[in-house]
Amino acid sequence: MKVWPTQFLHSLARFALVLVSFFPATAAAAATDEAEACLSCHGDEQLTMTLESGEKAPLFMRHELLEGSVHKALRCTDCHVGLDQVPHPERHYKSLTQFRSSFGEACKTCHFENYTKTLDSVHFGLQARGDVFAPTCVKCHGSHNIGHPAQPRSRISQTCATCHVPISEAYAKSVHGKALIAEENKDVPVCTDCHRSHDIASPKDRAWLMNTPALCGKCHADKSLMSKYGLSTAVLSTYLADFHGTTASFGAKGQSKGKGPVVALCVDCHGIHDIGKVTGASAPTFRSHLVKTCQKCHAGATENFPAAWLSHYEPSLQRTPLVYLIRLFYKLIIPFIVGGLMLQILLHLWRTVVNR
Amino acid sequence: MTKDSAYVVRFGRRNRIEHMVVMVLFLVLALTGFPQKFHDGGVAKAIVSALGGIDRVRYFHRLAGILFAGLTVSHLVSVLAAVITGRSSLAMVPTAKDFRDAITTLRYYLGVSDVRAQFDRFDYKEKFEYWGLVFGGLVMITTGFVLLFPIAATRFLPGEIIPAAKVAHGNEGLMAFLVVIIWHVYNVHLAPEVFPFNKAIFTGKISRERMRHEHPLEYARMFPEAERDEEGLHPPAADPTRKKDG
Numbered sequence: 001m002k003v004w005p006t007q008f009l010h011s012l013a014r015f016a017l018v019l020v021s022f023f024p025a026t027a028a029a030a031a032t033d034e035a036e037a038c039l040s041c042h043g044d045e046q047l048t049m050t051l052e053s054g055e056k057a058p059l060f061m062r063h064e065l066l067e068g069s070v071h072k073a074l075r076c077t078d079c080h081v082g083l084d085q086v087p088h089p090e091r092h093y094k095s096l097t098q099f100r101s102s103f104g105e106a107c108k109t110c111h112f113e114n115y116t117k118t119l120d121s122v123h124f125g126l127q128a129r130g131d132v133f134a135p136t137c138v139k140c141h142g143s144h145n146i147g148h149p150a151q152p153r154s155r156i157s158q159t160c161a162t163c164h165v166p167i168s169e170a171y172a173k174s175v176h177g178k179a180l181i182a183e184e185n186k187d188v189p190v191c192t193d194c195h196r197s198h199d200i201a202s203p204k205d206r207a208w209l210m211n212t213p214a215l216c217g218k219c220h221a222d223k224s225l226m227s228k229y230g231l232s233t234a235v236l237s238t239y240l241a242d243f244h245g246t247t248a249s250f251g252a253k254g255q256s257k258g259k260g261p262v263v264a265l266c267v268d269c270h271g272i273h274d275i276g277k278v279t280g281a282s283a284p285t286f287r288s289h290l291v292k293t294c295q296k297c298h299a300g301a302t303e304n305f306p307a308a309w310l311s312h313y314e315p316s317l318q319r320t321p322l323v324y325l326i327r328l329f330y331k332l333i334i335p336f337i338v339g340g341l342m343l344q345i346l347l348h349l350w351r352t353v354v355n356r
Numbered sequence: 357m358t359k360d361s362a363y364v365v366r367f368g369r370r371n372r373i374e375h376m377v378v379m380v381l382f383l384v385l386a387l388t389g390f391p392q393k394f395h396d397g398g399v400a401k402a403i404v405s406a407l408g409g410i411d412r413v414r415y416f417h418r419l420a421g422i423l424f425a426g427l428t429v430s431h432l433v434s435v436l437a438a439v440i441t442g443r444s445s446l447a448m449v450p451t452a453k454d455f456r457d458a459i460t461t462l463r464y465y466l467g468v469s470d471v472r473a474q475f476d477r478f479d480y481k482e483k484f485e486y487w488g489l490v491f492g493g494l495v496m497i498t499t500g501f502v503l504l505f506p507i508a509a510t511r512f513l514p515g516e517i518i519p520a521a522k523v524a525h526g527n528e529g530l531m532a533f534l535v536v537i538i539w540h541v542y543n544v545h546l547a548p549e550v551f552p553f554n555k556a557i558f559t560g561k562i563s564r565e566r567m568r569h570e571h572p573l574e575y576a577r578m579f580p581e582a583e584r585d586e587e588g589l590h591p592p593a594a595d596p597t598r599k600k601d602g
Contacts, residue, residue: 240395240396243522246392249396250404250409250410298507301507302511304514305510307510307514308510309519310519315523320516322517322520323519323520326520330523330524330530333531334527334530334534337534338531338535341535341539342538344462347465347466348547352548354467
């Protein structure tokens with residue numbers, strides 16, 4: 001399709017750019033004009049560039065991609081910085097990978113906060129170690145066809161599923177995933193609700209792991225949210241009041257350093273991505289598995305053992321009479337004894353004063 | 357009055373050492389136990405991190421608990437042995453007189469009567485504390501071992517025993533701590549009669565003067581001739597350091 005001399009095309013493009021710069025007030029129009037100018041070359045499907053490695057980098061840009069983009073009003077050169085001169089200043093790329101990532105840093109010009117967050121992410125860690133498959137901004141968000149990342153909400157989980165296949169399959173079968181996929185439920189967590197979006201921590205990161213009870217509690221301790229599904233909000237408080245939760249709230253150090261916590265977190269009993277219901281149809285399965293779940297940490301636990309855990313219920317006369325009555329006993333005896341002793345002290349002091 | 361004759365031995369060496377050990381263990385157990393019971397508070401977090409994390413706090417707590425159990429057992433065995441062989445009196449055993457003494461004392465405090473209860477070797481307050489420590493200690497030891505060995509405990513007992521033991525352990529500990537902080541500290545430090553410090557359990561000695569006031573029945577038994585001699589402040593002929601065990 002290369003019928004026009006390149007020199008002529010460049011002059012044309014330069015003329016278009018100059019023309020565009022005369023009307024800065026109408027940015028959208030200017031962007032469109034600039035895009036048209038760029039596309040006069042980059043609309044050519046055959047346009048390529050030979051890299052040092054011998055690979056050919058395609059320079060073709062399909063105009064339709066911009067149509068659905070949230071960046072439709074931006075100029076090409078807002079992201080492709082330094083290319084507003086035609087012909088473009090000469091650039092050298094070693095490989096296709098380097099070429100592709102060369103504009104990866106462009107996003108931070110506007111999205112500086114999110115860019116900064118990514119520096120703490122497990123994905124950036126991979127990138128820094130030279131992993132060419134590590135996600136960059138565009139790998140998750142797209143490039144020319146950037147859309148709203150959370151519209152619809154299930155799009156988020158689909159984005160992660162591009163790489164995390166087995167996990168996304170487990171998630172899709174979970175109580176959360178099912179609700180998201182089947183009914184576009186706005187309450188269930190998508191990947192980023194737990195893992196965050198830009199500053200994604202490694203799930204093996206100790207601090208992140210120890211924070212998981214608070215993470216689950218964000219929704220599961222929210223009364224108005226849980227009442228919609230008839231779920232108890234005491235799950236967090238009862239967990240924290242128990243041995244495991246207390247340990248977790250102190251950020252247990254663990255016996256074997258770096259091997260994860262030696263305390264049961266929410267996910268250790270309920271599962272991580274494959275979290276299922278514990279009420280209704282699946283309840284018996286969950287309960288019959290309970291002793292096995294306990295045995296994961298408590299070797300030698302008998303059938304009696306799971307009852308040591310009050311299943312997120314507050315002690316009650318019907319369910320756990322022994323615990324309830326002992327608690328009641330101390331609720332009465334402590335104020336009685338301590339109050340009695342204090343009264344005796346006051347009387348003693350009073351008599352001493354009277355005697356003088 | 358010479359120094360020797362002004363004091364009487366109230367606590368033998370064994371009792372003094374036992375008190376020292378139980379005092380230290382009690383403080384260690386409280387310091388490492390309450391952050392676990394009141395784990396929500398910022399103070400709890402501060403104590404735990406100052407001690408080097410929850411695992412270390414639990415380690416110290418269990419170590420002190422096992423030592424406390426050992427001390428309790430050794431104390432009870434030695435007392436039992438002493439009682440059986442007749443080397444110890446039954447002075448610490450509560451009697452009907454203790455209940456009468458408590459009522460007499462309360463009537464006196466309230467100003468209903470001016471009669472003061474006459475105490476023997478141990479008054480009802482001391483007996484209350486002693487038996488409170490023994491029984492409270494036994495509750496703490498039993499529930500503590502259930503919590504330390506939950507797998508073994510539920511081999512024979514229902515699982516509910518674990519949370520029940522936890523509730524009992526935390527609350528019994530809280531009650532013991534409050535009794536010691538309020539009642540014991542008042543009786544041996546803050547009460548006007550002893551302020552600032554009743555050192556008897558550390559030195560083992562009590563002055564004859566204080567003994568005559570606080571334990572008149574024992575005093576009368578120990579110094580019959582002094583009692584006959586009106587105020588009895590003259591040094592008695594008999595050996596004043598005659599030891600009595602509780």
